[in-house]
Amino acid sequence: MSSGRWIAADDRVEVEVRLNGEAATLEATPRWMLADAIRAxxxxxxxxxxxxxxxxxxxxxLDGDPVRSCLVLALRAAGSRVDTVESLGxxxxxxxxxxxxxxxxxxxxxxxxxxxxxxxxxxxxxxxDADAERVREVVSSNLCRCTGYQPILExxxx
Amino acid sequence: MKAPPFAYARAESVADAxxxxxxxxxxAKLLAGGQSLLPLxxxxxxxxxxxxxxxxxxxxxxxxxxxxxxxxxxxTRHAELERAQLEGRERLLSLAAAQVGHVPIRFxxxxxxSVAHADPAAELPVALLALDAExxxxxSSGERTIPARNFFLGPFTTALAxxxxxxxxxxxxxxxxGTAAFAEFAPRAGDFALASVGVAALxxxxxxxxxxxxxxxxxxxxxxxTVAEDLLEGEALAVAAIAEAAHVAARDCDPIEDPSTSATxxxxxxxxxxxxALRTLRxxxx
Numbered sequence: 001m002s003s004g005r006w007i008a009a010d011d012r013v014e015v016e017v018r019l020n021g022e023a024a025t026l027e028a029t030p031r032w033m034l035a036d037a038i039r040a041x042x043x044x045x046x047x048x049x050x051x052x053x054x055x056x057x058x059x060x061x062l063d064g065d066p067v068r069s070c071l072v073l074a075l076r077a078a079g080s081r082v083d084t085v086e087s088l089g090x091x092x093x094x095x096x097x098x099x100x101x102x103x104x105x106x107x108x109x110x111x112x113x114x115x116x117x118x119x120x121x122x123x124x125x126x127x128x129d130a131d132a133e134r135v136r137e138v139v140s141s142n143l144c145r146c147t148g149y150q151p152i153l154e155x156x157x158x
Numbered sequence: 159m160k161a162p163p164f165a166y167a168r169a170e171s172v173a174d175a176x177x178x179x180x181x182x183x184x185x186a187k188l189l190a191g192g193q194s195l196l197p198l199x200x201x202x203x204x205x206x207x208x209x210x211x212x213x214x215x216x217x218x219x220x221x222x223x224x225x226x227x228x229x230x231x232x233x234t235r236h237a238e239l240e241r242a243q244l245e246g247r248e249r250l251l252s253l254a255a256a257q258v259g260h261v262p263i264r265f266x267x268x269x270x271x272s273v274a275h276a277d278p279a280a281e282l283p284v285a286l287l288a289l290d291a292e293x294x295x296x297x298s299s300g301e302r303t304i305p306a307r308n309f310f311l312g313p314f315t316t317a318l319a320x321x322x323x324x325x326x327x328x329x330x331x332x333x334x335x336g337t338a339a340f341a342e343f344a345p346r347a348g349d350f351a352l353a354s355v356g357v358a359a360l361x362x363x364x365x366x367x368x369x370x371x372x373x374x375x376x377x378x379x380x381x382x383x384t385v386a387e388d389l390l391e392g393e394a395l396a397v398a399a400i401a402e403a404a405h406v407a408a409r410d411c412d413p414i415e416d417p418s419t420s421a422t423x424x425x426x427x428x429x430x431x432x433x434x435a436l437r438t439l440r441x442x443x444x
Contacts, residue, residue: 003167006167007166008165009163029163030163031160031161033161051200052197065262066262071197071263072192072196072266073166075168119261140348141262
């Protein structure tokens with residue numbers, strides 16, 4: 001009756017991905033989200049806030065597109081490119097969007113910052129000429145409870 | 159919260175997905191972009207025993223034009239619709255897609271998923287009803303085409319049989335002409351709409367025909383404001399006619415109530431949004 005193709009609920013399987021430019025093997029059971037698997041792999045820059053797609057703290061790039069990694073099954077990412085905040089810069093050499101967030105004071109507690117940084121880096125690369133209205137729309141997808149958003153808008157506009 | 163346990167299989171084709179669905183029993187679900195289903199899982203609102211992942215199937219992506227019109231694959235992403243070069247009334251698809259959730263949601267969410275999920279507040283079903291679109295459903299015994307007006311039966315309830323999958327949406331060829339507009343109100347950008355309105359019409363020599371005024375998030379399914387539509391048929395979109403149509407659409411609808419939003423408030427939103435959308439329609443034609 002069964003095709004034998006099912007991964008059982010408690011089966012922990014390997015998920016081959018291209019993580020921040022390098023081949024990596026994540027581990028996950030079917031119900032693990034991509035964010036869970038990335039963090040279990042040791043990359044804890046991706047933060048989980050709401051876990052239901054509202055806050056955007058877990059934003060990563062999946063095959064180049066910004067996504068909520070709490071709303072993508074880890075197993076779905078098999079064979080895909082995944083880029084997290086760890087791909088952006090280092091403490092000594094910040095990515096331009098990280099530098100802009102720092103300069104504009106676009107962070108306070110920092111919990112939401114990885115999501116904004118990934119989103120901002122994507123916007124900078126794909127829509128460098130985004131107007132103020134578009135920047136506002138993109139920023140509206142993530143929540144920040146500290147800054148009041150104006151410094152983030154300023155950083156994204158730089 | 160974390161999702162409850164389920165078994166998972168990645169389908170290799172639509173036929174494969176339907177076979178997997180059949181062998182998985184009554185509590186299995188198809189998973190596409192997951193932007194509606196996965197939140198329901200983590201809130202434990204639904205507890206499927208099996209998920210069949212169709213998200214990567216090439217045969218469900220892309221769009222074509224054939225004798226029927228514009229055929230959009232079920233895995234067409236909202237972000238693709240938003241940016242698509244569409245013509246005439248077809249542009250309503252782009253306008254509606256641009257209002258779905260947020261940018262990252264729109265990169266993952268799919269047309270077929272929105273249709274099959276049938277959230278009363280969803281934007282794309284409003285557009286499909288306004289465009290007289292049809293939904294193509296496939297089961298192991300074949301395909302059938304269901305007009306959008308017969309597809310949405312209630313909140314999260316559709317005419318799909320348990321063994322069927324949405325494979326495409328067809329927008330009739332005639333929608334390449336005319337104009338359309340979409341308006342919605344949500345408390346914050348990206349929230350679920352408290353009310354949405356899609357309008358579409360042909361405008362020739364200053365007279366409208368084929369007028370569609372569709373309300374979303376107002377009743378259990380998207381609904382046409384047919385009396386208001388008839389008022390505008392063959393008329394010019396004058397200020398008074400627009401005001402009258404908005405009044406009638408608001409008067410005739412039967413809004414749902416929830417703890418934060420009264421029927422009276424939703425009715426007022428309908429009046430304003432119908433007026434705004436029709437004004438935009440007039441402006442787009444000018």
